[in-house]
Amino acid sequence: MKVFKNINQEKWEALTERQTINKDNLNQTVQAILNDVRLNGDKALKSYSKRFDKVDLKTFLVSKSEIDSANQLVTDELKQAINIAKQNIEAFHKAQFVDEAIIETTKGVQCWRKAVGIEKVGLYIPGGSAPLFSTVLMLGIPAILANCKEVILCTPANKQGKVSPAIVYTANLIGISKIYKIGGAQAIAAMAFGTETVPQMYKIFGPGNQFVTKAKELIQQSGIAIDMPAGPSEVLIIADTTGNPAYIAADLLSQAEHGADSQVILLSDKETVLTQSLIELEKQVVELPRAEIAKKALLNSKAILLKNINDCIKFSNLYAPEHLIIASDSASDYIDDIVNAGSVFLGNYSCESAGDYASGTNHTLPTNGFARSYSGVSLESFQKKITFQKLSIEGIKAIGPSIEIMAEAEELFAHKNAVTIRLKDVNNV
Incomplete structure (x- = not known):
């Protein structure tokens, strides 16, 4: 990680910059995929499966026998863990239902709103080096609770034409039976425009790499709704002297291991906290199976010494992180000052992994500074509000x-x- 000390506030903006990519080439590549799928449907999807996933698929839909097989392949221990997460995520999202009152704005004029589930929603679940079955819970549970009439899921197959058993098991567990073996930008195109096999959806959700993210951005310009703009994963940690350096390092690495383009930021008002945390970081990173990925992410990451914790909060609001951890015994004192963040973790025991998996909050969050204007996924993301009036x-x-x-x-x-x-x-x- 690059270390910066006592940086003047006028220079903070430069430190909030994320890694950039060649957008022109990316635009052209992804737009070509979208156009191909729109014109050629399943034929294009099969071609991209061969090209990108190295698999020759005869059919895209996961079969009943594959669902049954997944149920056998997932261990009882993992099933139990998934069920605990499911219960907590359901409890948190059920609490988001709102009974809206009928308001008489003037005598004889009644106005109200009704929440209606979006009829057709498509969920994208990454399934490459890290098959994110947890994202199935995060997107599928609120979709089912919102009473969306049709919920489908797209995720890439491996070279044997199989989808991660954990993804299939989790989808089936929460009531999603239409699972398609399609990944990348072509999956977004299939759900946006429809093909002979994949039905067209009204709104598309889910994280992914730069190609998936760009595909979502481009289909939004065509009038298809998406959950939010997004980019690579990120975490910002604010730590004072009561923060635990080993915990801090572990939390930084939990995001760095997502991908080489991830970014992690550590802020503190004490140089010793930065130093000790970076020492821990070096110890822990070499033990990770995804160490090389994490090391690449750390090259684009920063440890910053500021004057006080209030300045750290101000910097965080400017950066608008996807995940914000306040590693301090006094973390709750700063709640009112936080205005830009996707999800916040308070205190030394509130690791970011809790939100990723099982605390109950949703881990599909705005990144790349979009937390300034977007919320994370919630029950309302799967609803639309219809207004009524009666005179x-x-x-x-x-x-x-x-x-x-x-x-x-x-x-x-x-x-x-x-x-x-x-x-x-x-x-x-």
């Missing part, structure tokens, strides 16, 4: 004249007449 005779008489005046001022006389014609009737009753 009685008393209501139209009460607000009708105001509507007439406003419509005439905007020179929309048909709007005015829609009120006038009613008022004439009710005033003659």
Whole structure:
């Protein structure tokens, strides 16, 4: 990690920059894939499966026998862990249901909203070097709770044409039976536009590499809804002298191991905290199976010494991290000051891994600074809100004249007449 000490606030902006990629080449590559799938459907999907996943697929849909097989392949220990996470995620997301009241804005004028599940949603689950079955829980559970009528899942197959048993088991456990062996930008295209096999979806969710992220960005421009813009994984840790250096290092590495393009940031007001944490980092990274990936991520990561913890909070709000950990016994004192973060972990025992798996909060979060304007996935992400209004005779008489005046001022006389014609009737009753 690069170390920066006592940086003036005018230079903070430069330190918040993420790793950049060649967007022009990426745009062209992904747009070509989207166009191909849109025009050639399953034929294009099979071609990309051969090219990228090195597998010749005869069919994309995971079969009933494959689902049954996955159930046998997943250990009882993992099933139990998945079930605990499932219960906690369900409990947290069930609590997000809101009963909205009918509001009488004026006597005789009633207004209200109703939440309706988005009818068709597609979930993308990465399945390469790290098959993220936990993301099946994070996306599938709120989709089912929201009563989305059709929920499908796309995830890449391995060279043997098989999908991760844990992904298949978890999907089936929560009630998703349509699982397609499709990965990458081509999976996003399939769900966005539909093919002979894959139905078209109204909104698409899920993390992925730069190709998946770019595909989601481009289909959004075509009018297909997505969960949020995203980029590589990231964590920012604010630590004072009560933070545990071994814990801090472990949390930094838990994000660094996601990918070489991940970024981790450590902030402190004490140089000893930075030094001890970096020593721990060096000890722990060599023990990881994904050490080489983590080391590459650390090359683009930063440890920054600031004047005090309040400055650390200000820097964090400027950076707007996907994950924010406050490694301090006084972490709760700073809650009101946090305005830009995807998900926050308070205190030395609130490791980021808890949110990734089993605490109950959703781990699908805005990255790349988008936490300034986006929330993480929630129950509401799978709902749309429909407004209703009901006017009685008393209501139209009460607000009708105001509507007439406003419509005439905007020179929309048909709007005015829609009120006038009613008022004439009710005033003659």
